Amino acid sequence: MTYQVRLLGPEDQQLAWNLGSLAFGYHERPMPEGWASDSPGRRTVGVFDPAERLVAKAVDREQGQWFGGRVVPVSGVAGVATAAELRGRGLGRLVLTRLLHDARERGAVISTLFDTTPGPYRALGWEEVGALVYWTAPTRVLAEIRPDTTTTLRPATEADIPAVDEIYREVARTGTAMMERSGPAFGATPAQLLADYHGFTVAVDDTGTIVGYASWNRGPGYDASGTLTVHDLIGLTPEATRTLLAMLGGWASVAPTVLIRLGAADPAWSLLARGDAKPETTQPWMLRVVDASGAVAARGWPRHLTGEVDLELIDDVCPWNQGRHRLVLSGGNARLEPGGAGTVRLTPRGLAAWYAGAATPQQLRRSGFLTGGDADTDELLRTATAGPVPTLHDYF
Template identity: 45%
Template sequence: MRVRELDLADLDAAWDLGRLAFGNTSERAASTRIVVPGMTRWGAFDDAGRLVGKAVDLHHDQWWSGRAVPAADVAGVAVAPEARGRGVARAMLIALLRGAHVRGAAVSALYPTVAAPYRACGWEAAGVLRTVNLATSALPRHRPAAHLSVRAATPADLPAVTDLYERVARHRNGMLTRRGELFDFFAADGGLPGDGLTLVEADGELVGYATWQRGRGYGADSVLTVDEALATTAEAARELAGVLASWASVAPTVRLCPLDGDAVSTYLPLESAREHERDLWMHRPVDVARAVSARGWPVHARGVVDFHLSDPLAEWNTGTWRLAVADGAAELTRIGGEADLRLHVRGFALLYAGAARARSVAQAGLLHTTGVAPDALDLLGAGGPAQLLDYF
């Protein structure tokens, strides 16, 4: 088996492999026939030169406490049925990690169809993207605020929408920046997303938006799918909730992905939500030193801790490190000797993403200690849990 980057001549075979693996019946997108900037496609070939596996490295950036961290987000992993169980996926993921490390990526996320192969390669479950159904009639109704204006967007409004998303996302952890050559490529047509994009403005400034898909029919099973609803003020969030509520007579169900603790979620009756779908996502460091130094850290977090890290697939991560956090920044420095805390890369992923505390990581067997309490490594998770709002 040989693993290499795919070229144009390989893309038809890659499309067929993905269609077979994921049951895709939709029309083939033009982007699957050309080189796409900000995307590295990897393939595994058998001795006869046939493509038996593929994986894609998406050159994203992720927000981590106010700073953009370069990421290698993984998508489209597929292996031909005859080649499964022979180490194809592992070989591709090793090549993808090495390539991502060379180009400067620090972290990685992916949505698995099965978690075990990715766990074996150092990724660990860090969060869930939830899609829920709400009764449209249960959404709060109110008289529209006089100082706010609500209107349909035009393509000229898209930069302002991107800016508002950034104001919501940049101080969280894990969310995509939605900037860079990959996003520029797919936004080049300048078209509006979905069936509608509703804006809420205050004195000409965008303070909230919702993108939505109308769906089919107007009977009891009609669903309004809200791709995203974000706001930067409580008044704008209430206005958006009222606009969604106005669909009650023709779309009894609103379907959306709530963002934990944001302005819009505080106006939704989430206690009555019914889960429609849940997509587990996994996290992994590509380069631990970059992952620590590139992100923002809470200004109140301060401390120093030594630990040994084991990363079987990325030898550049393995070794004894000193983590020092102070004044909203951190650094990971190699040191000599051993350490009382011995951490597996999957445990690092859990701590960094704020998905678990050190004692839980130790109970999972991903952190071992020699006579000391593991709590000092909670410093690695300062800043709260990570969350994704994009599926890839």
């Protein structure tokens, strides 16, 4: 069978809805008026059979994620589906290989995605590097936290949203892989953002500066099922974090459970007993390096690290990455120069996990993703991407 791989046009949107809604289980709903898989910053790649039937698709989202203090251009992959009867015959590989090619052409240097299963993506060089976890905790354990007396809380207004965005960005900038919440994927106005939540609370210090916020939804009922879901809770100061958590505790009598999205190293953990919290949902996410030279140039690196390592990248899905490169690190920047002795060999999954700082060279060697090198190259590579645990708070 000869398949055609191309970007979807306006006339293909119903086909995209049909394939996606069946794969992800909302096919009972008719396609909403004006719905489109494609919008600014979103392109859908489709595979068509000779009868012009859409048999596989994948969406490339333009987004930025923070690595080493810089925003790296990313292809966020979503809505990947193959027609039920044709799964396991290479159409997923076909559509994703094309997506990677096109994403590189438009300037994306890495790709991330939330996987329902890692298998198809591992086969193409993505690796799981993190997970978005919602934790449940009994609200009464938060009721034990005392608010800070110099910090006040109030509902956010539209005028507060730029300050709120900056608070998020300050945390994202110093994290690994956190989303830059601007650009086409984040077009909501302040009014729309506030309307998305039952509560949007800001914490204000005694100088009148907003130093933290929480966005939350209050679920139905006031019996044992009552749940407060907290999407973001960010305090720039210990007082803000404490006071926002204490506010959640105030719901103990009517919402006995708090469901809260927290990264592994969130300062909120300094006020919670880990034994009180249980993971409720865990959504793993994966990373792939799309353009190795571009990805190395785009992220920030440790300013105090200088050195060189000769790499050999193995990559038959993105063949432009394939071959020998010298990694040169200096003064917070790095580049990949063609050539070198190919001392350390990395598979695409190894390169992905190393880039994210999700695994050390020694762990990669034990996984079979890195070969060659010695204690010195291991140390340089480990230090180069060591940093906060890769964290994403935005599902897509």
